[in-house]
Amino acid sequence: MVTIALYNLKGGVGKTAATINLAYLSAKQGYKTLIWDLDPQGSSSFYLGAIASVKNEAKKILTGDMDLATAIQPSAYENLDIIPADLSARHADILLNDMKQSKKKISSILSTIKNEYDIVFLDCPPGISVLHDAVFAGVDWILMPNIPTTLSIRSFESVLNYFKENELDSSKLKCFFSMVDHRKNLHHEVINEFYKDKLFFKSYIPYLSDVEKMGVHESPLETFAASSFAAQCYKDLWKEIKQRCIN
Ligand SMILES: Nc1ncnc2c1ncn2[C@@H]1O[C@H](COP(=O)(O)OP(=O)(O)O)[C@@H](O)[C@H]1O
Numbered sequence: 001m002v003t004i005a006l007y008n009l010k011g012g013v014g015k016t017a018a019t020i021n022l023a024y025l026s027a028k029q030g031y032k033t034l035i036w037d038l039d040p041q042g043s044s045s046f047y048l049g050a051i052a053s054v055k056n057e058a059k060k061i062l063t064g065d066m067d068l069a070t071a072i073q074p075s076a077y078e079n080l081d082i083i084p085a086d087l088s089a090r091h092a093d094i095l096l097n098d099m100k101q102s103k104k105k106i107s108s109i110l111s112t113i114k115n116e117y118d119i120v121f122l123d124c125p126p127g128i129s130v131l132h133d134a135v136f137a138g139v140d141w142i143l144m145p146n147i148p149t150t151l152s153i154r155s156f157e158s159v160l161n162y163f164k165e166n167e168l169d170s171s172k173l174k175c176f177f178s179m180v181d182h183r184k185n186l187h188h189e190v191i192n193e194f195y196k197d198k199l200f201f202k203s204y205i206p207y208l209s210d211v212e213k214m215g216v217h218e219s220p221l222e223t224f225a226a227s228s229f230a231a232q233c234y235k236d237l238w239k240e241i242k243q244r245c246i247n
Pocket residue numbers: 010011012013014015016017018043178179180205206207208209211212213214215
């Protein structure tokens with residue numbers, strides 16, 4: 001089982017759009033795939049039409065009152081399951097803070113399903129907190145979408161510094177550019193500068209209205225715009241992720 005967290009310190013950078021589209025492609029190619037929605041906003045859950053089945057489900061999973069396997073729900077798509085988020089996920093930090101060995105929590109919870117799935121995507125809330133420390137320690141890969149603007153790159157650098165200062169394994173970090181606007185010179189300049197860095201995948205996701213339409217269709221891009229440029233961009237990205245992180 002390979003575990004990939006979609007993460008950024010910043011919100012609104014395309015983490016959830018990537019989670020849904022990459023997980024869909026993974027499932028379509030026959031990998032048994034799970035999305036664990038860790039963001040109390042529940043956007044991944046919304047796109048797949050999943051609602052937590054019991055009250056305070058996210059909280060119960062973290063405290064061990066509910067097995068992860070019990071929380072798993074099938075999606076409308078073959079090979080793709082989801083653990084939906086609910087608002088109780090907003091307490092994740094406080095809960096983990098009070099726990100012994102909190103950094104090992106995500107890893108130990110994930111290990112209970114390690115024989116059931118090939119690939120697990122964790123859709124993370126933005127921020128850097130105790131929950132994120134547990135995610136960083138517990139997953140194989142941390143996949144960061146970055147918008148090529150000054151503030152986004154600042155947050156990327158903050159994350160790198162955080163990894164250094166806390167002696168975290170930065171070899172787990174992989175990045176791609178997201179919401180790229182070709183009309184903006186700044187985007188090109190930032191991208192060219194950062195491509196020197198091996199952390200970044202060559203494939204990137206442009207700013208395209210088809211991605212936004214996922215909210216209207218409440219489904220992955222491939223299901224309503226399979227031949228679109230946006231869908232092709234996620235396919236290219238997925239191919240590169242597979243080459244570097246899965247195979
Ligand atoms: N490549 C893109 N082009 C256009 N809109 C996008 C793109 N990626 C995401 N969006 C839109 O931007 C908003 C934030 O994206 P989302 O994936 O939810 O970000 P995050 O999970 O990082 O907060 C959503 O409304 C989404 O539809």
